[in-house]
Amino acid sequence: MEGRPTPESMLEALDSAKRTALALIEEALAEEDPAGVLESIRLRFLGKKGEVSLILKSMGSLSAEARPAVGQAANATRDAIESALARAKDTAEGAALDRELRAPPIDVSLPGRPVELGRRHPVSRTGEEVVRVFERMGFKVASGPEIEGDFYNFEALNIPAEHPARDMQDTFYLASGHPVAATLHDGTRGPEPGEVLLRTHTSPVQVRSMLRSPPPIRIVCPGKVYRRDSDLTHTPMFHQIEGLWVDRQVTMADLKGTLQLFATSFFGKDTRVRLRPSYFQFTEPSAEVDVSCTLCGGSGASRSEMEGHEDAGQGNGSIAGKPPQTGPCKTCSGTGWLEILGAGMVDPAVFEAVGYDPDTWSGFAFGMGIDRVAMLRYRIDDLRMLFENDARFLDQFP
């Protein structure tokens, strides 16, 4: 600047700066990116080396009398520009937000990014759920070998060789030359195991558990079992869960109560349980246990909605005025009951085989087919689907 600034020239310069700034701010709002332009305006006028700042810095050359007036004017100019900038910024942001909000919406109908959930196999899931119910009743899980000795699978369970009860179970045997370890799998020595076979039931785990630990005992043993049978209703391998509760004064009424509690916990609170006399070598008295049908609720009659569902596939759909179907329930064949368990009081002969005193200890045992329960639960009508592991089958159990 030529010469010393006068108060007048400074006031004039301030005024000019203010007008220029306000005009530029006004213009900036028409720009595509007003924020950037506004920032450059701020720098030009209010930055460290901006026009207004320079004027303020040069005030040192003014006389003391002139300073307050110029100072005031300078501050006012700065405030005016600042507030104009702020307003313009608000306006610009508002306009930008407005534009963004008015843009065409995204295609919300495009599918989301897939999350692969994985699937539980219905048999394994059912088995685990059954176990969880018994765990809540204080049972612990026990396990045992699937490749068993004749002693554990039959002999100790009061099923001697040549007993007709063996006809009830067609057994897979291992080709000769493989001694099954004559030791229990925790290292305790057991009796000679005899011929080597695939266990036909989970009951040998009872024997092993009792041989290993003294009473009392409360266990469930889920696992694979094998019978030499393969047709529409049998697979050579299937799953059972065995339960055993041994203590003083355990009664058949306790067996009934335990199974009743299981049934209501697992199948629903209205489920009823009934016991029919039966025969197993390792329990006496023995019972087949039925639960009221999970589909018809024990009435034995099919539900019309189910029938309607099945009719739909035949093309003639629902015909108005057609009376509801009242045929027998397909799940229980109209009996109202489903046979799901075998059970009974542990036979004294089994206690003797494992060295428990049958006069002191009593107990009950039960065995249930898990696959059948899974089929009931998920209404699977073809047993063989269970072990084909077809993805189209597995995908139905998320």
Place this chain on the structure above:
Amino acid sequence: MKVFLPWLREYLTRDLPEPSELAERLTFAGLEVEGIEEFGAGLAGVVVAQVELCEPHPEADRLKICKVFDGVSKRTVVCGAPNVRRGMKVPLAPPGTRLPGNLLVEKRRVRGVESAGMLLSASELGLWDDHSGLLDLGPKAPVGSALHEALDLSEPVLEIAATPNRPDALSHVGVAREIAAITNSSLRAPTARIRRDIEPSAPYAKVVIDEPERCTRYVAQVVEGVRIGMSPPWLCARLAAAGIRPINNVVDVTNYVLLELGHPLHAFDLDLLAESTIVVRLAKEGEVIETLDEVERKLHGSDLVIADAASPVAIAGVMGGASSEVTKETTRVLIESAWFEPTGVRRTARRHGLHSESSHRFERGADPRIPLQAATRAASLIRKIAGGRVVGLPIDVHPRPFEPLRVTLRFARTNEVLGLPIRAAEQVAILRRLGFKVLKRDRHSVELEVPSFRTEMAREIDLIEEVARIHGYDSIPATLPRRSLATAGEEKGQAHFDIASRLRDAAAAAGCREVVNYSFMSEDEIASLAPRDGEVSREARALMLSNPLSKDQAAMRTTVMVSLLANLRHNRRFQRGDLKLYEIGRAYLFDELGVISEPERFAALMTGRRRPLSWTTDGTAVDFYDIKGLVEAALERVGIDPASCSFETKGDDLPWLHPTSACHVAGPEGELLGWLGEIHPRVAGTFELPAKVFVAELEMEAISRRARLLPTYEGVPRFPPVLRDLAVVVDDSVPAARVRQLLEAPLKEAARAGVNVAKATLFDVYTGQQVGEGKRSLAYAIQYQSSDRTLTDSETMEIHEALIRRLQHELGAQLRS
């Protein structure tokens, strides 16, 4: 056992309940009724008619023109049966009748003669097999009445599935006894008087028992002058209703008594027995017999046989021989009524694959007291329906007299077992109704004699079960054990179960589907697990089944992986080639000593696209690091820090995996946890699979030893970490694990300053021109952390530089700018 209700009624004094109710009551007393059918159903319209005239058909040699009277009118019927004769009473189906097999009888002309209906045989009526001609209803049949008036038709048959402990229920009398006990009524058992019509001309027959342990009693009764022929219709109907085909009157009587009393009998043609002699002995090695089913059988030295003076004539308790069979020519029969020991019968029956009505009963234990009664009953029936004279008294050889069992029942014990108080008087009453005899009784107990038809009732608990089932299981209350705190179980089982549950979570989170497979594999699959042809690995040596169902299921699987590969093969047929599967199950192995083990495994398989096909994904295929990621996640889920485990390139012991991308997984102390990798192309070939299938298996036992399912809280640092990136270039032979190890091991300087590397995350791996041949760049995001202060830039910089110096020193690493 099929039970025909009209037959059953004969033995009961009270009317039977409705069949469905009867079935239910029997079932709930322990004799399960599996089904109810009707014998001779669908024969409404068939009437009894009498043939009044019978003349040859002029146009056909084999046909006859009959005039028959149906009780109302006479009609002409053309008939081709060989046995049609004048005066005969036979079933007639008038036109319009529908016969079994949906055959409609119509009026029609047969070779020019109009036939108004059809005269019928038992086969045509669907009753039993008989191709000898018309069903002869006998002279007493009421002409004009419906057929079911002359024969028990449209009557219920109960199919009873008697459990193996109930041989007593394998007869009509036995079931009637059970019903009497359930309904508290009485039994009217059939009786037969011992009689003789003629004195024998001695010696007429001889019985010798060489094996008194195997045959404790042998009763023989001879009847001579019998006329072999068809049995009367009522008897045929009863046999047929119970599922046994009528053969001839003598054989039918033995079967009738079998179904009535439950005791198996056999009839020999006495004239065909050498020296009229019966010897009960063991078969001699090399002896052969042709049994009634026309099969020649080589006998075993422990088979018990009935022999005559020369050779075996029957397999004792199992089946008779053809050589002494009762035929049309037979006139003298010897009825055998014996008791054979169950185990021996069962062994022999199994050895010869012969399961007969007779062996079925002897195996389960026939009534040792009944042979004389059964023989007498049979003789009297034969006399009645086949004529003949009973010769002498029965020959009764009885080397081991039967001793009835005695069992004491403590009344309180019943209540202790059942948890249901049943009065002593009722307990006794139930047992008496079942045929038990009270020997001694006091306030606390009763001593009983077990009836001879329930020889398996040897213990107190057996009696308690009898009381319970007749009293009714439904009366037992539902309670819970009151004083039991028992929780003793087996630790390992519970631990594996809990761990399996965690592993399933991890696998599900990785998008895997769970599968459950048979435990079998095929021989081809086993071979594919061998390192090279001719070599054997542990997994290529499988436990073989001696009686597999098929070749595909001949062996126990040695890895769980083989099942997953088979699942992939199956699913690929249905265009499901993107698969992530897992299974928790066992493999079955044996060691050098032949000792079997069944390690439980967690196995997984991944192949195809990494992410499901979607507009958001690019279709990249899974690779080694996907399966490794799953394994790491699984380990983490059971509390094993994957960073504490080592993944090292395999040796030669995983021959089913690809040599360049496979590894063992070892725990912190070097213990083997499992393996993972890409399958070997040879295995892929065996399973008809594409390349790039990744599999893993973890050992549950090893995992379980290392697992920590209950984590311990360690605190969260209160001060923010400082983040710095670090990219180093190292030789590409340096494993990433080595770099990481150096990064995470504490530095001396840092330890003094209370600073550590909380985390070093590898976020980029680069090979290429920019880093030079044989090198790669590894870039880490490092978090520096102090537990007692906020770190300053300068102090982390110092430590960062120390870290770089260490990498340079140890690995010759260069900093990548």
